[in-house]
Amino acid sequence: MRLTDFRSYPAFDARFEGRIVAIAGENGVxxxxxxxxxxxxxxxRGLRGARAGEIGRRTGGIGRPWAAWGRFEGPHGACDIATGTVGEDSPEARRKWRLDGEPLRSGAELADRAAAVWLTPQMDRLFQEGASGRRRFLDRLVWALEPGHAREVAAHETAMSGRNRLLAEGRRDARWLAALEDAMARHAVAAAAARRALVVRLNALLEAGTATGAFPA
Structure with missing residues (x-):
């Protein structure tokens, strides 16, 4: 893992190899x-959901271009993933990605090689708010294993938005409405099946007692 002008780090270079890694230190380090x-x-957009222009280390009140690089070992072998705004001077600079040194062609290509799921103290709201927040968290878990899941969820939301707009405008086009509802149903079934499959896998691991170790089930 290497960082350049990322948040509080002018530079950082470390290798993490253990299956479980604990990071300790004083507040603010x-x-x-x-x-x-x-x-x-x-x-x-990462665990903070920050815009690219907010991430660079600040000098003189101005955020610097930044970069993050990591090498991952996975089912497809080793790969290098890099992201950042190096070469972009604008505060509104957009992030760029590279996979094995080449520009990334699509988000699905990245999801095939690496994915992250996080649970932070701020996410206690998962257990306090409505089902939609928990469903979004479940979708992120599914996405880590099934990159195509995000496309199904997005396609369902797009079809539903089109249907709602059609109804709000009072345009009673039966064929158009039927086509949108057919798309909603197809993508919803695919998304629900992927969610259910993941829950079945998680439950099987929990029942076997092999996934949690000493962590309370």
Missing amino acids: GKTNLLEAISLLGPG
């Missing part, structure tokens, strides 16, 4: 910043 950097090497 950059533990969460390091975890955020790792989360940014998978799909999405």
Whole structure:
């Protein structure tokens, strides 16, 4: 793992090899910043959901271009993933990704090689708020194993938005409405099946007692 001008780190270089890694230190030394950097090497906006222009180390009140790089071992073998805004001077600079030194072609390609799931103290709301938040968290778990799941969820939401707009505008086009509802149903069934399959796998691991170790089930 290497960082350049990432949050509080002018530079960082370390290798993590253990299956379980504990990061310890005084308040403010950059533990969460390091975890955020790792989360940014998978799909999405990371555990803080920060904009790219907010991440660079600040000097003179100005955020610097930043970069994060990691090497992962997985089912497809070793791969290098890099992201950041190096070469972009604008505060509104957009993140770029590279996979094995080449520009990333799609988010699904990245999800095939690395994915991250996190549970933070701020996520206690998962157990306090409604089902939609828990469903989004479950979707992130599914996405880590099934990159195509995100496309099914997004396609369902797009079809549902189109259906709601059609109804709100009072346009009673039966064929258009039927086509949108057919798309909603197909994508919803695929998404629900993927969620159910993951829950079945998690329950089997918990019942076998092989997944949690000393951690309470």
